[in-house]
Structure formats: C-alpha cells, structure tokens
Amino acid sequence: MNFLLKIWRQPSPDSKGRLVSYSVTDISPDTSFLEMLDTLNESLVLKGEEPIAFDHDCREGICGQCGFMINGRAHGPLTHTTTCTLHMRSFQDKETIIVEPFRAAAFPVKKDLRVDRSALDKIIMAGGYISVRTGQAPEANSIPISSEAVEGAFDAAACIGCGACVASCKNASAALFTAAKISHLAQLPQGQIEHKKRTRKLVETADQLGFGACSNTGACEVECPQQISIGHIALMNQEYWKS
Amino acid sequence: METSHSYLRAKIPEGPLEEKWTNYKRNARLVSPANRSSYSVIVVGTGLAGSSAAASLAEMGYNVSTFCFQDSPRRAHSVAAQGGVNAAKNYQNDGDSIYRMFFDTLKGGDFRAREANVYRLAECSGHLIDQAVAQGVPFAREYSGYLNNRSFGGVQVSRTFYARGQTGQQLLLGAYQALMRQVHLGKVTSYTRHEMLDLVVKDGTAKGIIVRNLDTGAITRHAAHAVVLASGGFGKIFYLSTLAMGCNGSAIWRAHKRGALTACPSWTQIHPTCLPQSGTHQSKLTLMSESLRNDGRIWVPARLDEMRPPAAIPEDERDYYLERRYPAFGNLAPRDIASRAAKERIDAGFGVGPLKNAVYLDFKDAISKQGVEEVKKKYGNLFDMYEKITGVNAYAEPMKISPAAHFSMGGLWVDYELSTTVPGLFAIGEANFSDHGANRLGANSLLQACVDGYYILPYTLPHYLAGLSAEDRAISVDGPEFEVAEQEIREEVQRLTKIKGTRTVDDFHRVLGKLLYDYCGLSRSSTGLLEAIAKIDSLKKEFQEDVLIPGTPDRMNDELEKATRVADYLDIARQMCEDALTRNESCGAHFREEFQTSTGEAARNDAEFAFISCWRYGKNGSEMVREPLEFEYVKPTERSYK
Ligand SMILES: Cc1cc2nc3c(=O)[nH]c(=O)nc-3n(C[C@H](O)[C@H](O)[C@H](O)COP(=O)(O)OP(=O)(O)OC[C@H]3O[C@@H](n4cnc5c(N)ncnc54)[C@H](O)[C@@H]3O)c2cc1C
Ligand code: FES
Numbered sequence: 001m002n003f004l005l006k007i008w009r010q011p012s013p014d015s016k017g018r019l020v021s022y023s024v025t026d027i028s029p030d031t032s033f034l035e036m037l038d039t040l041n042e043s044l045v046l047k048g049e050e051p052i053a054f055d056h057d058c059r060e061g062i063c064g065q066c067g068f069m070i071n072g073r074a075h076g077p078l079t080h081t082t083t084c085t086l087h088m089r090s091f092q093d094k095e096t097i098i099v100e101p102f103r104a105a106a107f108p109v110k111k112d113l114r115v116d117r118s119a120l121d122k123i124i125m126a127g128g129y130i131s132v133r134t135g136q137a138p139e140a141n142s143i144p145i146s147s148e149a150v151e152g153a154f155d156a157a158a159c160i161g162c163g164a165c166v167a168s169c170k171n172a173s174a175a176l177f178t179a180a181k182i183s184h185l186a187q188l189p190q191g192q193i194e195h196k197k198r199t200r201k202l203v204e205t206a207d208q209l210g211f212g213a214c215s216n217t218g219a220c221e222v223e224c225p226q227q228i229s230i231g232h233i234a235l236m237n238q239e240y241w242k243s
Numbered sequence: 244m245e246t247s248h249s250y251l252r253a254k255i256p257e258g259p260l261e262e263k264w265t266n267y268k269r270n271a272r273l274v275s276p277a278n279r280s281s282y283s284v285i286v287v288g289t290g291l292a293g294s295s296a297a298a299s300l301a302e303m304g305y306n307v308s309t310f311c312f313q314d315s316p317r318r319a320h321s322v323a324a325q326g327g328v329n330a331a332k333n334y335q336n337d338g339d340s341i342y343r344m345f346f347d348t349l350k351g352g353d354f355r356a357r358e359a360n361v362y363r364l365a366e367c368s369g370h371l372i373d374q375a376v377a378q379g380v381p382f383a384r385e386y387s388g389y390l391n392n393r394s395f396g397g398v399q400v401s402r403t404f405y406a407r408g409q410t411g412q413q414l415l416l417g418a419y420q421a422l423m424r425q426v427h428l429g430k431v432t433s434y435t436r437h438e439m440l441d442l443v444v445k446d447g448t449a450k451g452i453i454v455r456n457l458d459t460g461a462i463t464r465h466a467a468h469a470v471v472l473a474s475g476g477f478g479k480i481f482y483l484s485t486l487a488m489g490c491n492g493s494a495i496w497r498a499h500k501r502g503a504l505t506a507c508p509s510w511t512q513i514h515p516t517c518l519p520q521s522g523t524h525q526s527k528l529t530l531m532s533e534s535l536r537n538d539g540r541i542w543v544p545a546r547l548d549e550m551r552p553p554a555a556i557p558e559d560e561r562d563y564y565l566e567r568r569y570p571a572f573g574n575l576a577p578r579d580i581a582s583r584a585a586k587e588r589i590d591a592g593f594g595v596g597p598l599k600n601a602v603y604l605d606f607k608d609a610i611s612k613q614g615v616e617e618v619k620k621k622y623g624n625l626f627d628m629y630e631k632i633t634g635v636n637a638y639a640e641p642m643k644i645s646p647a648a649h650f651s652m653g654g655l656w657v658d659y660e661l662s663t664t665v666p667g668l669f670a671i672g673e674a675n676f677s678d679h680g681a682n683r684l685g686a687n688s689l690l691q692a693c694v695d696g697y698y699i700l701p702y703t704l705p706h707y708l709a710g711l712s713a714e715d716r717a718i719s720v721d722g723p724e725f726e727v728a729e730q731e732i733r734e735e736v737q738r739l740t741k742i743k744g745t746r747t748v749d750d751f752h753r754v755l756g757k758l759l760y761d762y763c764g765l766s767r768s769s770t771g772l773l774e775a776i777a778k779i780d781s782l783k784k785e786f787q788e789d790v791l792i793p794g795t796p797d798r799m800n801d802e803l804e805k806a807t808r809v810a811d812y813l814d815i816a817r818q819m820c821e822d823a824l825t826r827n828e829s830c831g832a833h834f835r836e837e838f839q840t841s842t843g844e845a846a847r848n849d850a851e852f853a854f855i856s857c858w859r860y861g862k863n864g865s866e867m868v869r870e871p872l873e874f875e876y877v878k879p880t881e882r883s884y885k
Binding site (some may be wrong): 012020027028030031032035036038039041042044045046048049050051053055056057058059060061062063064065081087089109111114115116118120123124125126127128129130131132133135136137138139140141143144145146147150151153154157158159161184185188190191220 | 294297298302313314315316317318320322323334337370372373374375376377378379381382383384385386387388389390406407409412413416419420421423424426428433435458487488489495521522524525526527529530628631632633634697698701743745747749750791792794798799801802
C-alpha cells in the first residue's frame with residue numbers, strides 16, 4: 001500500500017510547528033501504524049534527517065505511552081484502539097493521512113508528536129489511591145467482595161492513562177480519566193473511607209492543572225481504548241457536588 | 244574466557260529452611276525512625292519491583308529518588324503482564340502449600356536456583372495478595388465474593404490470582420499509586436524520561452548514578468547512600484520479543500562494568516505462545532497469555548503436506564503434540580518444554596501459517612463445552628487483542644502462535660540480601676538472576692518483583708545503611724569519581740553521534756537479534772556459539788565505525804537513545820554466548836544440542852554443573868566465578884512432566 005502522510009513537525013516546545021508531507025510506499029496491510037512510521041523514520045535517518053519523534057513503548061495497547069491524532073481522531077479511525085494496535089489495513093490505499101500531536105492546554109508539545117502528559121500523574125498524586133501502608137494488610141479473603149462490584153471496579157481501573165479522552169474532548173477535559181480512578185476505588189470496600197475526600201481533591205486538581213470542564217458530549221468514550229463509560233463521570237459529578 | 248578459582252557465597256542465614264527468613268529479619272540491623280530521613284536511596288526503574296521498593300522505603304522515612312525512561316512510572320513494562328500472579332494461599336483446597344510452591348518453582352527452574360531464596364518467595368506470596376487487595380487491585384472473584392484462581396504451566400494446583408488479562412497492569416497501578424502518594428508527601432522525587440547511563444563507585448561502594456534526560460539531553464549526577472537497580476529484563480536484545488521497545492540492559496550492564504557480577508546471562512525464556520513473525524516490518528511479537536493454555540489446545544496437522552484450513556482437518560489428522568508427549572501436564576507443560584516441542588514440530592515441517600512457522604492454539608472444544616460467553620469472560624480482552632493485531636476472529640478459527648523471546652532468568656548476581664557484589668548496589672525484580680533457576684514458571688515473576696520490593700528490600704537495605712560508617716554517610720556529587728563518570732558519558736554520546744556512518748541503529752539491532760535467536764535461543768551448540776561470538780565481535784566493530792545517528796546529543800535524540808542501548812546489547816550478547824558455551828549440560832531453557840536424552844529432553848549434569856555461572860567484566864572477555872548450589876532439602880531429580 002502507498003500513503004501520503006502530512007505530519008506535524010515541531011523541533012522544540014517553544015518553536016513553531018507545521019505539517020510536512022512524506023510519501024511512504026510498499027507498506028504491507030499487516031504493518032502497524034507505528035511500524036509504518038518506523039519505516040519512514042529509518043528512511044529519514046538514512047538521509048541524515050531527524051526522524052519524527054513520537055511516544056510508544058509496549059506496542060500492545062496497554063502502557064498508554066503512544067497516541068496522537070490521526071485524521072483528526074485520537075488514536076485514529078477505529079474506536080477503542082490505541083495507535084500502536086492500529087494497522088494499515090484500516091486505511092485505503094493511496095490515502096492522505098494527517099498526523100498531529102494530542103492538543104490540550106495541559107499537554108504541551110515537547111517535539112513533533114510527543115506531548116507532556118505529566119499532568120495526569122499529578123491528578124493521581126492528589127489522592128488517586130487507598131492510603132494503606134505497604135508490607136502488611138488483613139487476610140485477602142476476610143472481606144468478600146461481590147463479583148459484580150469487582151468487575152465494575154475493573155472496568156474503571158482498566159484505564160491506561162493515554163490521554164485520548166482529553167485529546168478528543170472539545171474542552172480538553174480530563175473528566176473521564178479522573179472519574180475512572182474515583183470510580184475504581186469507590187466500588188471496592190477498601191476505597192470507600194477516603195471516597196469523598198478523594199473525589200474533591202482529584203476534581204479540584206484537574207481544574208487547577210488547566211483541564212476543561214465536561215460538557216457531556218461523550219466524544220471521549222468513543223475513543224477510549226479501554227471502553228471506559230461516561231457513566232463514571234455522572235457518578236463523579238454527583239459525588240463532587242455532594243461533597 | 245577464564246575461570247576463577249574463587250567462589251561466591253550467598254549469605255544464606257542459618258537454621259531450617261522454614262526459619263531462615265524469620266531468622267534473618269530477627270537479626271537484621273535497623274535504622275531508627277528519626278535517622279531515616281538523613282539517608283537517600285536511588286531506585287532505577289518504576290516497574291513492580293522499583294515502585295514497590297520505592298514506596299515502601301519512602302513510607303519508612305528514607306528519601307527516595309526514582310528514575311524511569313517512560314514518561315510516567317505507570318508505564319513500566321510490568322504493565323503488560325497478562326496472566327496472573329502466584330500465591331500459595333491454597334484457597335482452592337487442592338493440595339497447595341508453601342512447600343509445594345517452593346518445590347514446583349525449584350523443579351520448574353530445573354534445580355538451578357537457591358533453595359533458601361525460592362522458599363522465601365513462596366513464603367511471602369500470600370502476603371502480597373493481601374496487600375494488593377488492600378490497595379484496590381480488582382482480582383477476579385467467585386460468585387460468593389471470595390477470590391478466584393486459575394492454573395498456570397508446570398503445576399498441578401490452581402494458585403494463580405488474576406485480574407482478567409491485565410494482572411500486571413492492575414498490580415502495577417497499585418504500586419504506582421502507592422508511589423505517587425509518597426511523591427505527594429514529598430518523600431519521593433520522581434524523574435521520568437531519565438535514563439541511567441552509569442553507576443558511580445567510590446572505594447568499592449556504590450555512591451550514585453549518571454543519567455541523561457531524554458527530553459533535553461542534559462546529563463546529570465545523582466548521589467545516594469544506596470542504589471537499587473529495578474530496571475527489568477533485557478529480552479529486547481533479541482529485537483523481536485514480547486518486551487517493550489525501550490526495555491534495555493544498559494543499567495545492569497553499566498553496573499557490571501563498574502564491578503557488579505552478572506549471573507547466567509544466557510538463560511532466556513522463549514515463550515511458547517506469541518504471535519508469529521509475519522514479515523520484515525515487525526517491531527515486536529506480542530505475547531498471548533499462557534493462561535490461554537488452560538482452555539486452548541495446541542496442535543499441528545499430522546500430515547506434512549496439509550493444505551486444508553484448520554476447521555476442515557478431522558480430529559484424527561491432528562497432532563496434539565503436547566498432550567501426546569506430556570500426558571500428565573498436556574497443554575500446561577512448562578514454557579521451555581512447550582517452546583522446544585513447538586520448534587521440533589515446526590523444524591520438522593509441520594508448522595502452519597504462510598511462513599509455516601506457527602502452531603494452532605484452538606478453543607473449539609472449550610467453546611463447545613463452556614459456551615462462547617464463558618470463554619469470552621475469561622479471555623475476552625486477549626481475543627480482542629489478537630483480532631486487533633491479526634485481523635482474525637479466534638472464536639471462529641484457532642489462533643496461530645509461535646515461540647518468542649520473553650524473560651531474562653539471568654541478570655545481576657545478588658546474594659540472599661539482594662545485594663550485588665558492589666556494596667550499596669542492590670538489584671531487584673527481573674534485573675537480578677535470583678529465584679527462577681534455568682526456567683521461570685508462569686506467574687512467578689510478577690510475584691518475585693513485588694516480593695523483592697515490598698517484603699525483602701525493606702529489611703535488607705536498612706540493614707546495609709545501618710552498618711555505614713560516619714565517613715560513608717557523607718554523600719555528594721562532587722569528587723573525581725562523579726567527575727570521571729560524567730565525562731565518560733559525555734564523550735560516549737559525542738563519539739556516537741559523530742560517527743555519521745551509513746547504517747541505522749535498528750539495522751544493527753535486527754542483525755544482532757537474529758544472530759542471537761539462531762545461535763543462543765531455543766537451542767545452542769558449541770560450534771554455533773563460537774561462530775556467534777566471532778560474528779558479534781565483527782558486528783560490534785561495524786557498529787562503532789558505521790552507525791548513523793542524525794542530530795546532536797545535547798537535545799532529545801531518539802536514535803542516540805537507542806544507540807547507547809544497542810552498544811550495550813552487543814556486549815551483553817557476547818557474554819550470553821560465553822555463558823552458554825561454558826555450560827556443558829542442558830538445563831531448563833538452556834538447551835545444548837550435544838547434551839540431550841534419547842527422547843530429546845534436556846540432559847542435566849548435576850555432578851559438574853550444579854552451580855551458578857557468575858561473570859566478571861573484562862575488556863577482552865569475561866571471567867567466570869562460581870556459586871555452588873547446595874541442595875539440603877530436596878533431591879534434584881530428572882525433571883519429568885510426562
Ligand atoms: C508481555 C509480558 C507478559 C508477562 N506476563 C506475566 C504474567 O502473567 N505473570 C508473571 O508473573 N510475569 C509475567 N511477565 C513477566 C513480568 O511482567 C516481569 O518480569 C516483571 O513485571 C518485571 O518487573 P520489573 O519491575 O523487574 O521490571 P519492569 O516492569 O520492566 O520495569 C523496569 C523499569 O526500569 C526502568 N528502566 C529500565 N532501564 C532503565 C535505565 N537504563 N534507566 C532508567 N530507568 C530504566 C523502566 O523505565 C521501568 O520503569 C510478563 C512479561 C511480559 C513481557
Ligand atoms: S505503545 Fe503502549 S499503549 Fe501503545
């Protein structure tokens with residue numbers, strides 16, 4: 001397959017960026033999007049040019065390190081898929097593909113397609129945990145937890161922290177990310193004691209970090225690689241206003 | 244290669260097996276709470292081992308700095324572990340016990356690990372589950388609300404705890420959250436996108452590290468009273484592997500060059516159930532969790548010239564080779580055995596898929612017995628992942644799988660205290676060689692990473708700190724040792740970027756990976772290994788003369804980042820071959836063609852090789868030192884899974 005790529009190039013955080021065109025040829029449909037970029041990068045390197053910087057690590061959809069906008073959508077044309085598990089078979093031969101970094105006030109561009117998502121860590125830091133000491137804890141089976149509660153907690157806990165929810169939101173809100181953590185811990189008995197305080201802290205921290213407010217369009221849910229539901233946001237909002 | 248006549252000793256505590264760890268804890272020195280904040284500890288790596296250690300030490304009151312190359316501690320490759328974590332809770336009442344888990348692990352490792360370490364791992368396993376549940380890890384439950392288990396390869400009980408197919412992610416989030424809590428409290432400073440490029444050693448003890456900021460290129464010094472390496476596995480040396488793109492051996496290799504011995508570096512687990520190679524474009528081979536072997540049956544066609552699609556091949560024309568060769572364990576035979584059996588069929592021409600390099604993993608029977616919904620509940624996300632990558636629906640046709648490099652049993656040598664041969668330098672998690680012997684059992688490695696970090700280091704590291712002299716307690720990044728180390732790194736990155744040759748870093752890495760897989764992978768021979776060493780030497784020379792890295796080292800430079808790792812991989816690869824060459828026996832994952840039984844199984848040689856091969860760095864080749872393995876409690880037997 002052949003493609004025309006228009007890729008955002010920006011040498012450093014404070015320089016101006018622009019879209020640069022590259023054509024890639026002879027790509028097998030089974031190549032992943034990132035492997036296609038590897039091929040392009042290798043050809044750039046051989047010409048002595050700087051390769052395109054992009055984030056990635058596990059390349060199996062779980063570490064949350066990859067992610068950029070492909071034709072205007074976070075992680076590309078498929079729903080619930082990370083950029084690294086997207087394959088070229090999902091594109092048309094000879095298609096023009098526009099590749100840009102995630103855009104959000106709280107995610108400044110570092111270089112090309114690589115952005116700074118440390119704000120997500122700061123949200124967790126504010127209280128996205130159960131304050132138990134390591135090293136000791138009561139016998140695990142002493143508190144039975146219904147299978148539904150655990151599965152519900154898991155659905156939220158599955159978040160990979162990629163930031164696609166923020167990038168696909170017109171307000172650049174981190175509501176889905178924040179709500180997922182609140183909901184994960186709130187559904188387990190161990191997480192309930194700190195629940196109110198946690199909700200308040202996380203929501204306020206996200207605000208302070210420059211993430212926008214949620215206006216319930218549901219765009220985030222569509223792109224979330226782990227299919228985390230915006231139902232969690234409603235619960236978070238209810239709880240926040242109560243606290 | 245030379246062999247030294249001295250021996251290494253592991254400092255195993257006195258007393259009966261069941262009491263050794265208790266005795267150790269009873270006698271370990273402590274640092275008083277008021278003094279702890281005057282000690283600094285560096286932890287390189289934020290996977291399960293690093294995060295758990297850093298959070299625990301910070302809670303105790305020490306000042307901790309963590310380093311990782313990803314942009315968040317939560318992205319360490321522990322996150323990718325799918326299948327589960329073992330613990331001898333015996334919740335299933337199926338005959339499990341600490342002793343049985345100890346024995347299974349020792350046998351699984353083909354009796355090439357220390358009894359005392361392995362026993363301690365089993366002993367601490369139950370606590371880990373308690374602690375993870377308290378942190379909010381959503382392990383699978385039965386309808387009653389009690390914890391559920393499943394089976395993994397190489398055992399006959401169900402002791403594996405799991406959170407769907409994302410157990411590593413959930414355990415890591417627990418540890419990461421504990422870590423972030425300490426960052427918030429000001430007890431941990433977290434450096435992300437920082438790569439350790441050297442260890443600083445003064446008067447024989449570890450004093451700090453030199454790191455490069457991957458975003459800015461800045462090179463900085465960090466001093467501490469102790470350095471903990473939790474940098475994970477280096478299986479990415481094979482280029483195609485189940486590891487993440489950034490996984491590397493540089494942290495441990497550079498510590499090795501500064502005096503820390505390695506142990507059994509060639510013992511690599513090649514995992515039987517990964518996605519096969521399908522061309523030249525691939526950058527990794529994704530793992531399909533071993534848990535799939537609970538319900539999936541592995542087979543190849545019985546006829547050599549088979550052209551029919553799998554569903555059209557009748558039962559009696561299929562060869563369920565694991566069930567045939569290992570009836571007692573069947574599809575749950577341990578990994579080394581399952582991988583070799585797959586290779587045997589593929590090499591004999593029975594492989595499936597366009598390149599005839601795979602075998603089938605078939606869920607047809609499970610689906611007809613349990614229903615699609617039940618199978619989906621257990622493995623849904625794995626089936627989804629398979630479909631995303633291959634475009635194939637595995638509910639309708641069997642998966643195609645193949646062996647791929649996965650886990651490093653070898654690593655830095657550590658004693659019972661997890662201390663390397665350099666005082667003040669500890670190694671935990673996959674970075675050390677420790678508990679898995681010559682073959683790791685599935686679901687034991689998340690456990691080992693957590694046990695090292697949550698339960699062992701919090702006793703052994705303070706024991707070290709409490710013994711420091713007043714002179715050793717003064718730390719600073721000034722002084723000639725830091726000066727020299729930093730200067731060497733500056734020169735190295737300058738030199739690499741100035742070569743401006745004609746070949747890319749990935750090109751070298753791919754060649755090295757293939758070489759290593761062919762000669763030091765599933766099967767090894769002395770002629771092959773000697774050939775490999777010669778080829779690696781010339782590849783290293785070519786790399787140093789002809790690698791092409793655009794740009795400069797004083798800013799973000801992804802090619803340079805990869806190049807420092809590949810430079811170390813070239814050295815590690817050589818030592819792996821030396822290690823494999825000097826072990827004239829087969830054991831676990833180390834299969835030397837010259838040493839096999841009449842039925843093609845590994846032929847171990849306890850009389851001559853019941854030791855750990857430890858390696859000291861030398862510019863012109865490594866020197867071997869032995870740590871003898873003594874078996875007081877179990878008698879090593881032939882490892883049979885028939
Ligand atoms: C795909 C896959 C599936 C697996 N499934 C299972 C399973 O089901 N059960 C099981 O028990 N085990 C499993 N394993 C094995 C297990 O996941 C690992 O052995 C374990 O998680 C390793 O943890 P760790 O903390 O030692 O290393 P990692 O989690 O790999 O962490 C390494 C850390 O070191 C940092 N680092 C590395 N080098 C440097 C450097 N030079 N400078 C700075 N930082 C550095 C990294 O940034 C990272 O933070 C699996 C492994 C893989 C690859
Ligand atoms: S690279 Fe890890 S999720 Fe894509």
